[in-house]
Amino acid sequence: MRSSPVSGEEVGLIRLADGSELKLRILVVDVREAGFSPFGGVNFDVKVVGGVSTLSVPEELRKAVGSKPLMPPEPPLDGWEIVDIVEQRPAVVEEVVATSQGKFIVRVVAEAVMVARNMKYRSTLGEPVYWVSWVYKISWKPVVGAGEL
Numbered sequence: 001m002r003s004s005p006v007s008g009e010e011v012g013l014i015r016l017a018d019g020s021e022l023k024l025r026i027l028v029v030d031v032r033e034a035g036f037s038p039f040g041g042v043n044f045d046v047k048v049v050g051g052v053s054t055l056s057v058p059e060e061l062r063k064a065v066g067s068k069p070l071m072p073p074e075p076p077l078d079g080w081e082i083v084d085i086v087e088q089r090p091a092v093v094e095e096v097v098a099t100s101q102g103k104f105i106v107r108v109v110a111e112a113v114m115v116a117r118n119m120k121y122r123s124t125l126g127e128p129v130y131w132v133s134w135v136y137k138i139s140w141k142p143v144v145g146a147g148e149l
Contacts, residue, residue, distance in 0.1 A: 012091030
């Protein structure tokens with residue numbers, strides 16, 4: 001089974017109540033046909049990975065962690081506080097997959113559901129450390145007409 005990107009990707013944006021903005025990117029590592037599904041006759045096993053980085057952090061937060069120790073390799077047990085997500089644009093990636101039932105567009109959408117911040121440590125960029133939990137929503141549909149893709 002072969003897959004190829006359709007429309008590239010849409011990078012996600014997470015705006016937080018503390019004024020910071022985070023970027024969420026996802027990548028489809030593998031898509032495999034995995035039996036029957038009522039949704040077009042084929043089911044998929046989709047392997048996805050994601051990562052988060054900061055886009056912007058208010059200067060007062062940078063100053064507050066400027067003299068703090070660097071974040072250790074393992075997440076510390078202390079200092080975490082939940083930060084509300086005030087707005088977000090989900091991360092999206094689509095791929096065309098050839099299957100025994102024809103071609104399908106497999107779409108993965110990632111939405112952040114929780115964010116925690118640690119002000120007792122700093123990142124290598126001198127910013128607070130953010131930890132994000134997100135969910136993947138995976139869907140697919142048959143490609144209609146050979147000339148579309």
